[in-house]
Amino acid sequence: xxxxxxxxxxxxxxxxxxxxxxxxxxxxxxxxxxxxxxxxxxxxxxxxxxxxxxxxxxxxxxxxxxxxxxxxxxxxxxxxxxxxxxxxxxxxxxxxxxxxxxxxxxxxxxxxxxxxxxxxxxxxxxxxxxxxxxxxxxxxxxxxxxxxxxxxxxxxxxxxxxxxxxxxxxxxxxxxxxxxxxxxxxxxxxxxxxxxxxxxxxxxxxxxxxxxxxxxxxxxxxxxxxxxxxxxxxxxxxxxxxxxxxxxxxxxxxxxxxxxxxxxxxxxxxxxxxxxxxxxxxxxxxxxxxxxxxxxx
Ligand code: GDP
Numbered sequence: 001x002x003x004x005x006x007x008x009x010x011x012x013x014x015x016x017x018x019x020x021x022x023x024x025x026x027x028x029x030x031x032x033x034x035x036x037x038x039x040x041x042x043x044x045x046x047x048x049x050x051x052x053x054x055x056x057x058x059x060x061x062x063x064x065x066x067x068x069x070x071x072x073x074x075x076x077x078x079x080x081x082x083x084x085x086x087x088x089x090x091x092x093x094x095x096x097x098x099x100x101x102x103x104x105x106x107x108x109x110x111x112x113x114x115x116x117x118x119x120x121x122x123x124x125x126x127x128x129x130x131x132x133x134x135x136x137x138x139x140x141x142x143x144x145x146x147x148x149x150x151x152x153x154x155x156x157x158x159x160x161x162x163x164x165x166x167x168x169x170x171x172x173x174x175x176x177x178x179x180x181x182x183x184x185x186x187x188x189x190x191x192x193x194x195x196x197x198x199x200x201x202x203x204x205x206x207x208x209x210x211x212x213x214x215x216x217x218x219x220x221x222x223x224x225x226x227x228x229x230x231x232x233x234x235x236x237x238x239x240x241x242x243x244x245x246x247x248x249x250x251x252x253x254x255x256x257x258x259x260x261x262x263x264x265x266x267x268x269x270x271x272x273x274x275x276x277x278x279x280x281x282x283x284x285x286x287x288x289x290x291x292x293x294x295x296x297x
Contacts, residue, residue: 011039011258012296015072019065029054039255039295040227042262049075073292079261082288084270089216089244090121090183096213097129097176098183103202103241104221105190105233109249109275111140113221114187115147116275116283121183122151129179131172131186132157133165133205144187150280165189166204173212184213199240206241219272221247222263225254231262238267249275252282257295260286 014035021028029050036046052075057063060071092098100117102110114130121128130148132141132155141157148155156172169186176184188205191198206215220243222230237243246267251257251274260271271286 011035011255015296016065016069019063019068024057024063024068036258039258040262041258042228042231042265045079045261045265049079069296073296076261076292076295077288079265080288080292081264081270084264086245086270086272086286088219088272090126092182092213092216095177095180097173097181098216099173099176099209099213100183100185100217100219101188101202101206101209101215101241102185102219102221102247103188103190103237103243104247105223106137108190108221108223108226108230109247110134110190110221111143111147111187112278113219113247113249113273113275113283114144114185115150116280117273118148118153118185119151119280120283122153126183127179127181128153128183128185129172129176129181130155131169131176131184133169133172133186134189135161135163135165135168136189136191137161140187140189165201166208169205170208170212173209177212195236195240198236202237202241218242218244219247220245220269221249222259224248224251224257224259227254227256227259228262230259231266234263234267238269243267243269245270245272247271247273247275248286252276257291260291 018028018032033046033050053071056071090098102114104110130144130153132144134140135158138161145155156175158168172184172186209215218241220237222234246263246269248260248271274284274286276282
């Protein structure tokens with residue numbers, strides 16, 4: 001969180017400076033909206049926030065900068081919504097392992113996230129298995145195997161580059177059930193050149209896995225540094241498969257953490273985890289209050 005706070009402190013300083021203006025007139029409100037936009041909060045939420053603040057300033061009869069900042073904090077929290085269920089669906093039922101599908105465009109940090117999450121789960125004494133259904137890049141399976149190996153978790157993979165991702169996913173699920181592990185995590189390929197192809201592939205992966213065991217979580221991984229472009233990708237995935245949670249990676253590398261607000265506002269799906277670096281421990285549960293504080297402090 002400290003790293004997040006530092007990278008985002010520009011927004012807080014900018015806002016406080018604006019709120020401290022002698023008189024908060026329309027120009028200042030416009031600049032506040034611009035500042036929110038620049039932090040990647042998205043146009044609809046930025047506009048809505050400014051309108052909410054304007055109304056509250058009028059109704060509450062104060063434009064004291066500290067007070068307005070508190071209002072902003074409250075309004076941001078309404079969008080980020082701390083009451084959303086952010087628990088990961090990791091557990092199956094009886095003999096069925098829980099299955100976590102990890103989806104997203106290439107390079108956003110899927111494999112890394114699976115590796116980090118595996119580490120957390122092992123530390124919590126859970127048993128698991130990894131499935132390398134990203135068969136388009138041979139290196140992806142190697143990378144996954146390396147992450148798993150570090151914490152003593154096996155990876156089911158195909159030696160054949162370009163193998164059918166659904167068949168690897170199916171075999172992983174069958175093996176996970178046979179071994180009686182708590183959870184199977186499936187890393188998928190994210191080639192986004194055509195939506196129909198992606199839909200076919202992810203849909204098939206999900207269907208075949210569900211013949212064996214219930215899919216308990218579909219995590220969409222989004223790279224925070226890609227800003228509004230990441231938003232567009234997120235929408236495509238959300239149309240293709242029912243997303244149950246979002247992992248926002250590379251928040252350490254951006255001063256634009258506001259993308260969290262934009263994504264949740266747009267998709268109505270909670271951000272559950274955040275990636276804060278490349279190291280094995282750089283994954284954290286998303287903390288709405290801490291996030292909003294870091295964003296505007
Ligand atoms: P995939 O193609 O979606 O599986 O992406 P990878 O897991 O291979 O990650 C792509 C690159 O992003 C790698 O160099 C990772 O080390 C890096 N990466 C992943 N998550 C994070 C993060 O939270 N912060 C930073 N700074 N880098 C990350």
